[in-house]
Amino acid sequence: MKRRSPAVRPKQSRRAGHGAVTLSDVATAAGVAPITVSRALNTPDTVSEALRERIGAAVAALGYVPNRMAGALASARTRVVPVIVPSLSNVVFVEVIAGIQETVEAAGYQMLLGSTDYDLAREAALVATLLGWAPPGVLLAGLRHLPRTVELLKTAAVPVVEFMEYGPRCIDMNVGLSHVRAGAAMAAHLRACGYRRLGFVGARMRDDYRARQRYDGMNRHCIAAGDTTVTLFETLSCEAANDSDQEVGWCALPEVLAAQPRIEALFFANDEMAVGAMLRARRDGIAVPDRVAIAGFNGLPVSGLMTPGLTTITSPRRAIGQRAGAMLLARINGDLSQRLRIDVGFTLEPRAST
Amino acid sequence: MKRRSPAVRPKQSRRAGHGAVTLSDVATAAGVAPITVSRALNTPDTVSEALRERIGAAVAALGYVPNRMAGALASARTRVVPVIVPSLSNVVFVEVIAGIQETVEAAGYQMLLGSTDYDLAREAALVATLLGWAPPGVLLAGLRHLPRTVELLKTAAVPVVEFMEYGPRCIDMNVGLSHVRAGAAMAAHLRACGYRRLGFVGARMRDDYRARQRYDGMNRHCIAAGDTTVTLFETLSCEAANDSDQEVGWCALPEVLAAQPRIEALFFANDEMAVGAMLRARRDGIAVPDRVAIAGFNGLPVSGLMTPGLTTITSPRRAIGQRAGAMLLARINGDLSQRLRIDVGFTLEPRAST
DNA sequence: CTGAAAGCGCTTACAG
DNA sequence: CTGAAAGCGCTTACAG
Numbered sequence: 009m010k011r012r013s014p015a016v017r018p019k020q021s022r023r024a025g026h027g028a029v030t031l032s033d034v035a036t037a038a039g040v041a042p043i044t045v046s047r048a049l050n051t052p053d054t055v056s057e058a059l060r061e062r063i064g065a066a067v068a069a070l071g072y073v074p075n076r077m078a079g080a081l082a083s084a085r086t087r088v089v090p091v092i093v094p095s096l097s098n099v100v101f102v103e104v105i106a107g108i109q110e111t112v113e114a115a116g117y118q119m120l121l122g123s124t125d126y127d128l129a130r131e132a133a134l135v136a137t138l139l140g141w142a143p144p145g146v147l148l149a150g151l152r153h154l155p156r157t158v159e160l161l162k163t164a165a166v167p168v169v170e171f172m173e174y175g176p177r178c179i180d181m182n183v184g185l186s187h188v189r190a191g192a193a194m195a196a197h198l199r200a201c202g203y204r205r206l207g208f209v210g211a212r213m214r215d216d217y218r219a220r221q222r223y224d225g226m227n228r229h230c231i232a233a234g235d236t237t238v239t240l241f242e243t244l245s246c247e248a249a250n251d252s253d254q255e256v257g258w259c260a261l262p263e264v265l266a267a268q269p270r271i272e273a274l275f276f277a278n279d280e281m282a283v284g285a286m287l288r289a290r291r292d293g294i295a296v297p298d299r300v301a302i303a304g305f306n307g308l309p310v311s312g313l314m315t316p317g318l319t320t321i322t323s324p325r326r327a328i329g330q331r332a333g334a335m336l337l338a339r340i341n342g343d344l345s346q347r348l349r350i351d352v353g354f355t356l357e358p359r360a361s362t
Numbered sequence: 363m364k365r366r367s368p369a370v371r372p373k374q375s376r377r378a379g380h381g382a383v384t385l386s387d388v389a390t391a392a393g394v395a396p397i398t399v400s401r402a403l404n405t406p407d408t409v410s411e412a413l414r415e416r417i418g419a420a421v422a423a424l425g426y427v428p429n430r431m432a433g434a435l436a437s438a439r440t441r442v443v444p445v446i447v448p449s450l451s452n453v454v455f456v457e458v459i460a461g462i463q464e465t466v467e468a469a470g471y472q473m474l475l476g477s478t479d480y481d482l483a484r485e486a487a488l489v490a491t492l493l494g495w496a497p498p499g500v501l502l503a504g505l506r507h508l509p510r511t512v513e514l515l516k517t518a519a520v521p522v523v524e525f526m527e528y529g530p531r532c533i534d535m536n537v538g539l540s541h542v543r544a545g546a547a548m549a550a551h552l553r554a555c556g557y558r559r560l561g562f563v564g565a566r567m568r569d570d571y572r573a574r575q576r577y578d579g580m581n582r583h584c585i586a587a588g589d590t591t592v593t594l595f596e597t598l599s600c601e602a603a604n605d606s607d608q609e610v611g612w613c614a615l616p617e618v619l620a621a622q623p624r625i626e627a628l629f630f631a632n633d634e635m636a637v638g639a640m641l642r643a644r645r646d647g648i649a650v651p652d653r654v655a656i657a658g659f660n661g662l663p664v665s666g667l668m669t670p671g672l673t674t675i676t677s678p679r680r681a682i683g684q685r686a687g688a689m690l691l692a693r694i695n696g697d698l699s700q701r702l703r704i705d706v707g708f709t710l711e712p713r714a715s716t
Numbered sequence: 717c718t719g720a721a722a723g724c725g726c727t728t729a730c731a732g
Numbered sequence: 733c734t735g736a737a738a739g740c741g742c743t744t745a746c747a748g
Binding site: 028074077080081086102105120137140141163165251255283288290309310314 | 428434457474475476477496605608609612638663
Binding site for chain 1: 724725726727728
C-alpha cells in the first residue's frame, strides 16, 4: 500500500484545484446536496438534527476545512478587517492592536495587519491591495494620508475608522486623543513646577507628526504664557536608523545639555526616549530633576518604576483599539446611531522627575 | 442631479455583487475581452503595448481594484501567509515578525498575523480558520502544539516553518535557537563569575515553556557541575495578569531575597523582568552585583543602558524572522535544496551586573 | 497577440 | 426542512 504511482491520484478536472476536500465531497459522503452541507455549517438550526449529525460526522471524517475565499466570493462578505499601522516595533501601536483584536475577534472577525514603516506611499499601496479582499471595513492609524489613499477608501465605500489622534477632519470615523492638547497640558505642568526654559526632544519627527503636534501644543501654550521658552531638539547626531528610542534618548541628553546649558526641563517625544535619558543621567551623575527635569509621553509601566518616577502622559491605548473596533463593527452591522468621532482624552501623571 | 431615487441604482443581477468595478467593466470600457485585461495586469508582456495602454487608462479611469478572492479562487494560489505567534505585547515576537514581514513583502507576499495569547486551543482554531484561505504556507511560533494543530497542517500539506526555538522534532521546517543551551550558557557564566547559589525567576512558565527550557538547561548544567544550586522562583504573589514583565521583576526581587537570603545570582526569564528588578534594586538600595547579581535574556538595547550594565543573552530575533520567511518562500517556489532546520544560536553578553 | 468557454468552491434566490 | 440552478469575479486551458 506504500506505492505512490501517479495513478493513485484521484481523477481531476482540467483546472488546478486545491486537491483539498470540498463541500461537495462532504455532501456526497453524507448523501445530501451541497447546499444542505452549507446550511448545516452556517445556519445549523435550519437543518434537521438527523442530517446535521450525519453531515458533522462526514466533515470530521474527511477533515473538511471550508474554503473561505469561495464563501466570501459567493456571499460578497468577508470577516477579515485590515488594520494598518505605521510600525509594529512601537509598543503603543501594539497595545492599540491588542484592543482591536480582542474586540473584532469576539465578534467573529479576523484582523489582517499591515505596517507602513511611516511611509504614506506604502500605506496607499497597502490600502489598495487590502481593498482587493473586499473587507467589510478598514482600520487605519492616523489622520494624515495621501489623497490617493483617501480616494481609494471613498471609492470602496467601506466603513473606515482612523485611530490614534483625534482631529476635526476624518474620512469616516475617528477615535483618538488630541496630541496638541497633550503637549499643552505638559507645558502647563512644567510651568506650574516653575520651569521656564523648556525643551522638546523628538526623533524622526517628519514621520512622527503626532510628536510634532505635541511640540506644537507645548510651544503655543508657552507663547501664550509669555514667560516661557521652548527649544526644539530634533536633529540629533546620534539618531541612527536602527537605534531604539531608548538609545536615542540616552545619546540625546548630553548633546542637549551641551547645546543649551541653561535648559531646565525636557519633554521627550515618548517614554522610551525619556527612560534612555534618565538612565544616561544616572550613569553620568546628572541630577534629575535638579539639574534638568525630564518628562515622557505614553504612560508605559516603566515610568513608575524609575527613580525618580518619570512624569508622563498616559494614553488609553487599549481603549482606543477597543473603541475603534467597536465603532467599525457597529457600522458594519448597520448601526448608524453611534458617534462618529471620539476623543478618548489622556491623563497627566506628575512624578518626581519634574 | 442630487436625486437619489432607487431607480438611479444600476441594473443588478439577482446576486449580491459588490457593486464594485469588475474586470469585465474594464474590458468593456477598453473594448477588449476580460481575459486580455487579466493578462495586461498579471503578465503585461504578453499583451501588445497599444492594448496595454488602453487597458491601463480604463483601469485608472474606473478606479478598478482587482478582487483578490476571485483571483485566488480561480488560480488556487494566494500570496497571503499566516503568521501565528503567542503574543504581540512581547517585543521579541514583534521583532521576529518584522523580519518575516520584510522578507515576505519583498517577494510580493502579505502577512496575516494571528495571536494566540499562549493558548494552544486558540492556536488550533486559528490554524483551522487560516487554512480556509488556502495559504501557500504557514509560519508558526514554537514547536509545541496540540495534535489537532499538527494534523490540520499535515492534512493541508502546505509548507510550515516553526520558528523561535530550535529542536529535534518539527512538522516541516524549523528555525530558532536552543533555549536549553542558552540556559546552560548562562549557568556556566554565573559559575565562572564565582556564584554558586543561583536562582531562576520566571513568570507564567506553564505558558512560556521556552523560559522553562532555559531553566532546565541552567539546572542540568549546575547539577553536572556538582557544586552549584539552582532555585526556581516561579509562583510570585505579585504576578497580576495585566502586569508588565518589568513590574513583575520589580515586585519579585524583594520577595526572592526574603525567601532565599543567601541567593547570589538571579537569572530572569527575560530582560524586561531583569530591568524591573534592577530598577527596584536601585530604589531600595540593593547593590548589584554585590548583594545579588542579575542577568536577563534577549539582549534588548536597554540592557546596555542600565547602570551597572545588564548581563544578557542576545537572540538574533530579526534574523529568525528573515530566515523563517526565506525558508518558506524557497519551499513555496519549489526549492527543495535548502536546509530544513536552522539553529541560529545566541550570544552571551557579560556586563557589570554579574 | 487575443478570445470564447469552462471552472474554482462556495452561497443566493427560487422552488417544492 | 431539502434541493437544482445560477452566479460571485476571476484564471486556466484550449483555440485561433
